[in-house]
Amino acid sequence: MATSTMEAGTTLLRTRWLKPSFAIEILDIDLPTASKDELLAFDDICRRTAVVVVRNQTLSDEQVLDVSGRLGKVSAQQYTGPHPKYPGISILSNKKVDGKYIGTPDAGRNWHTDGTTYAKLGLTTMLYGIECPPEGSDTLIADAAAAFESLPLERQRELEKLNVVHNRGHLIQKYNRAALSPEELAKMQDVIHPVVVKSAVDGRKSFFITNGSTKSVQGMSQEDGWALIKELIAYTVQEQFVYRHKWQDKDVLIWNDVGTLHSATPYDETKYERLVYRTWMRPFDVVSATTAIEELLPAH
């Protein structure tokens, strides 16, 4: 595919589309040694593009957090393979030490959206592949904006009126991630989001739907609500809307949670070991975005 520069951002970084208008690869940046201007250009591309790939990055644990911290406020991970030293990092791995998994071996193997149980939208997810199986374990990311826009206008209007009730306890229990006490469960309040949300960056509308945290669709029976969400997910994840990331060691894969759904895929765990770090960032407040980025720069 032809290389190009990102129109909206900068001429500093060479990029190429992996899936036009959806997934982009930045070709010539070395994140730990990049200049301030290159990093600002990187931030801009990540903010404006649903999916960003940067290959061949050698990052220490601290540098994974440095890069993640540019994209938003790194959120501590309690339930999904927390790193023993850096609570902002989740370990996705089938490796074992003393017979125990060092992280979560099988997280996210269904179509979902991260961050549906937070009231404020705009989260970003980053994966860093340290050891990647040569086959399997692809990460799939679906373009929920393109899927929504492909529907007839009348159907779009109907769906825009609907709201989904999400709950974090529901999500954790559904996948048996942890046993929650009644006190913990009581703290995990329902959060309501529209089925269709607007990107804060470009105003584009997209589906904001998921498997795990969905409790119900307001105003519909449990059964009808679920049938609708399943139908919309199946529509959104059709092949023409999906970018399939085939992992190489040292890949960085970043996506915005508004405008996408994603899914992990299995691999032969008897044959291969996988070690991937996941970080998850909540949005900077609009006013503090520039300051937060500037504060991080001296670290580089």
Ligand SMILES: [Fe+2]
């Ligand atoms: Fe996820």
